[in-house]
Amino acid sequence: MSKAILFIEHAGGELRRASLECLGAALSAGLDVTAVVMGPGADAAASALSSSGANAICHLTGADTWSPDRAAADLAALAKESGASAFLAAATATGKDVAPRVAAHLDSTLFSDITSLDSSSGSLRTTRPWLAGKVIATCESASEVFCATTRPNAFSAPEGGGSAEVSERAASADCKASVTGVSAKEGGKLDVQEASVVVAGGRGLQEAEHFSLVEGLADAFGGAAAVGASRAIVDAGWRPHSEQVGQTGKVVSPNLYIAVGISGAIQHLAGMRTSKTIVAINKDADAPIFKVADYGIVGDAFEVVPALTEAIAKVQAEA
Amino acid sequence: MKIIACIKRVPATDAQAKIDASASSLDTSSFQYMTSFYDEIAVEEAVKTKESHGGEVTILTLGPAEASKEVRECIAKGADAGVILTDDDWQARDCRSTAKALAAKIQELGADIVFCGKVATDRDNAAVGPMLATYLGWACVTDACELELDGSSGTAKRATEAGLESVSFSLPAVITCDKGLNEPRYAGLKGIMAAKKKPLDEAAPQAEESHAKVVSLETPAPRPEGKIIGEGAAAVEDLIQALRNEAKVL
Ligand SMILES: Cc1cc2nc3c(=O)[nH]c(=O)nc-3n(C[C@H](O)[C@H](O)[C@H](O)COP(=O)(O)OP(=O)(O)OC[C@H]3O[C@@H](n4cnc5c(N)ncnc54)[C@H](O)[C@@H]3O)c2cc1C
Numbered sequence: 001m002s003k004a005i006l007f008i009e010h011a012g013g014e015l016r017r018a019s020l021e022c023l024g025a026a027l028s029a030g031l032d033v034t035a036v037v038m039g040p041g042a043d044a045a046a047s048a049l050s051s052s053g054a055n056a057i058c059h060l061t062g063a064d065t066w067s068p069d070r071a072a073a074d075l076a077a078l079a080k081e082s083g084a085s086a087f088l089a090a091a092t093a094t095g096k097d098v099a100p101r102v103a104a105h106l107d108s109t110l111f112s113d114i115t116s117l118d119s120s121s122g123s124l125r126t127t128r129p130w131l132a133g134k135v136i137a138t139c140e141s142a143s144e145v146f147c148a149t150t151r152p153n154a155f156s157a158p159e160g161g162g163s164a165e166v167s168e169r170a171a172s173a174d175c176k177a178s179v180t181g182v183s184a185k186e187g188g189k190l191d192v193q194e195a196s197v198v199v200a201g202g203r204g205l206q207e208a209e210h211f212s213l214v215e216g217l218a219d220a221f222g223g224a225a226a227v228g229a230s231r232a233i234v235d236a237g238w239r240p241h242s243e244q245v246g247q248t249g250k251v252v253s254p255n256l257y258i259a260v261g262i263s264g265a266i267q268h269l270a271g272m273r274t275s276k277t278i279v280a281i282n283k284d285a286d287a288p289i290f291k292v293a294d295y296g297i298v299g300d301a302f303e304v305v306p307a308l309t310e311a312i313a314k315v316q317a318e319a
Numbered sequence: 320m321k322i323i324a325c326i327k328r329v330p331a332t333d334a335q336a337k338i339d340a341s342a343s344s345l346d347t348s349s350f351q352y353m354t355s356f357y358d359e360i361a362v363e364e365a366v367k368t369k370e371s372h373g374g375e376v377t378i379l380t381l382g383p384a385e386a387s388k389e390v391r392e393c394i395a396k397g398a399d400a401g402v403i404l405t406d407d408d409w410q411a412r413d414c415r416s417t418a419k420a421l422a423a424k425i426q427e428l429g430a431d432i433v434f435c436g437k438v439a440t441d442r443d444n445a446a447v448g449p450m451l452a453t454y455l456g457w458a459c460v461t462d463a464c465e466l467e468l469d470g471s472s473g474t475a476k477r478a479t480e481a482g483l484e485s486v487s488f489s490l491p492a493v494i495t496c497d498k499g500l501n502e503p504r505y506a507g508l509k510g511i512m513a514a515k516k517k518p519l520d521e522a523a524p525q526a527e528e529s530h531a532k533v534v535s536l537e538t539p540a541p542r543p544e545g546k547i548i549g550e551g552a553a554a555v556e557d558l559i560q561a562l563r564n565e566a567k568v569l
Contacts, residue, residue, distance in 0.1 A: 013483065042495040060552055068449075068454075068459075068461075069453075069458065071457065078354045090395075092479070092480060093462065093477065093478065093479035093480060093484075096445055096461070097449065097462070097477075100414070100445070100446040100447075100448075100449040100450045100453070101392070101449050101450065101452070101453040101459070103414075103415065103446070103450060104418065104450040104451075104454055105453060107415070108415065108530065109413045109415040109416075109529070109530035109531045110414055110415070110444065110446045110450070111444070111531065112443065112444045112445050112446060113443065113558035119527075125534065128443075129443060130336075130441065130442055130443060130536075131330070131334070131336050131440070131441060131443070132332075132440070132443060133539065134334075134335075134336035134535070134538065134539075135336045135338065135345065135382075135536050135537070135538060135539075136537045136538070136539055137533055137535075137536050138533070138534040138536070138537075139531055139532060139534060140532045140534055141529040141530055141531060141532070142528075142529075142530040142531075142532055143415070158329065176457065176458035176459075176484065176488060176492075177459065177460060177486050177487065177488035177489075177492070178487060178488075179457040179484050179485065179486050180474070180485045180486070180487050181484075181485045182479070182480040182481055182482045182483065182484050182485070183482050183483045184329065185481070185482045191480045191482070191562045194480065197568075205484060216542060227478060231434075240499075241464070241478075241497070241498045241499045242478050244476065244498075247332050248332070248356045248357070248440065248441060248498065249498075255568045256562070256566075256568045262461070265333075266332070267332045267333065270332075273539075273542060274539075275331050276566075276568065277562065277568050278542075278545075279562070280545075285547065288557040290545045290547060291544070291545045292542050292545055293545040293547075294542075294543070294545065294546065294566065295546065295547065295548050295558055295561055295562070295566075296545055296546065296548065297547070297549055297550065297551070297553065297554045297555070297558060298547055298549075298551075299550050299551040299554070300551070301489045303551055304551060304552050304554070304555065306552075307552035307555045308555050308558065310560075311555050311556070311559050312559075312569075315435050315559060315563070315569050
């Protein structure tokens with residue numbers, strides 16, 4: 001079996017969902033996985049991983065301040081020593097920071113945000129979006145090590161099992177850049193890419209204060225929903241860029257995407273067209289958003305959204 | 320300071336994607352090209368850095384000779400020179416071969432800081448910046464949305480799922496730029512005139528085979544035709560029923 005080194009992220013010992021999905025992708029492709037953890041809480045992460053289905057766990061000790069260049073150098077060294085033919089990480093902000101550097105250390109190419117991984121042809125074959133998903137490319141790597149990051153929500157976490165051994169190894173000391181702090185998000189707000197429901201608002205809301213309509217509808221989902229925004233209202237300064245959905249923002253694929261007062265420009269559609277169900281509320285029956293919406297309501301957001309918020313709250317209360 | 324901004328010529332974001340007869344490359348015949356969105360932010364940061372710390376800004380690209388259009392547009396915003404690593408087969412290059420060629424040129428030109436966009440809006444790979452930093456053996460901060468530099472070091476902030484990360488680094492460094500770092504300026508008439516006279520170097524990039532092999536390209540299956548279920552608040556009840564019983568998402 002081909003060996004793979006996986007960079008697994010955790011928050012104070014709790015494994016990140018996107019990393020478990022990355023593990024699931026590697027195991028489904030038949031790889032012999034060494035899962036690597038580091039940082040504060042890595043002990044707990046390593047023991048949680050040992051029954052996850054991974055073949056071996058490596059705990060890099062002493063890496064208590066985070067440095068992406070040091071992590072990359074250590075991961076690449078592990079890949080070289082073990083003769084791994086694959087390196088994988090989740091396509092999170094951290095995974096995407098580290099993986100290209102690992103690839104460069106291994107003088108290998110990198111596929112970011114892959115959406116499938118398959119070894120049935122004898123070598124690893126993957127698909128990934130180009131042009132914000134307007135094209136799907138099927139690719140293979142001619143490099144010594146196949147390097148990729150797995151897109152969140154594209155793979156399933158493994159079922160678990162086994163009892164893999166945990167080995168320890170000291171992290172290297174040299175680092176060129178290091179993280180000195182993280183200012184946590186207010187009130188544990190859900191990230192727009194992680195939420196199963198996204199309620200997004202656009203210029204049709206007319207004024208920044210009216211975005212509270214969108215927040216109210218998101219709240220009605222009882223913690224499952226995040227808010228998103230079109231570029232028009234991010235550029236206008238109503239909302240932060242972290243909430244922008246689209247080609248130059250985030251690509252999301254929640255179970256339910258509700259677009260309020262968004263026209264549906266091609267750059268916006270690029271960020272949400274893979275959502276499972278799309279609802280659009282817009283007063284213009286000819287708005288392009290209705291071409292991709294499974295359910296469209298033609299109407300004034302100021303009238304429709306409060307009614308919908310009330311109805312969703314009622315459904316949630318019954319559940 | 321010696322400052323370099325790396326840019327890429329990419330299809331405009333409203334381009335329709337068509338796949339050519341080989342099914343493994345894009346039909347580019349109808350593409351309009353532009354500087355990649357985030358690279359404009361890199362150029363702005365390079366010019367701002369020159370304005371506050373002094374020095375010179377060079378615009379560097381790997382692309383076809385026609386990319387002189389994008390390079391001159393960037394120079395017009397306040398850069399001093401441009402370099403094109405001319406490669407007619409630029410579309411077939413992968414992140415590794417591009418990063419190696421850029422790193423070799425940067426080594427030759429010398430630089431204290433290199434700015435890139437956080438991702439190019441064609442291949443969406445977000446890899447060239449951190450890869451070229453690694454080939455150079457330099458520090459790198461990706462997705463920077465705030466940046467402060469002093470003589471030999473700097474601090475940057477980047478957005479992660481957990482919140483804003485503060486990173487300190489030493490120079491030389493590669494910074495990849497996210498939206499929010501600055502507001503790219505428009506070129507003035509004076510800048511556009513001056514850019515016509517600025518030196519543009521063309522050189523052959525280091526030859527390097529692409530390791531990313533494209534097996535095939537497809538356009539994703541279209542979504543089923545959208546459907547309007549009603550008008551105004553009166554349609555909400557039907558919507559709830561549909562989300563519950565048909566889509567099963569409630
Ligand atoms: C390089 C580039 C990158 C881009 N990247 C992105 C991106 O990542 N994400 C993105 O979103 N856009 C992006 N855009 C911008 C995109 O082209 C559109 O301009 C933008 O999406 C429009 O935002 P909007 O739908 O909120 O506004 P508009 O297009 O102005 O639409 C407003 C809509 O609200 C409706 N409306 C008005 N009043 C009401 C009401 N009372 N009730 C209900 N509906 C109402 C109108 O009918 C209209 O359809 C990009 C553009 C470029 C050039």
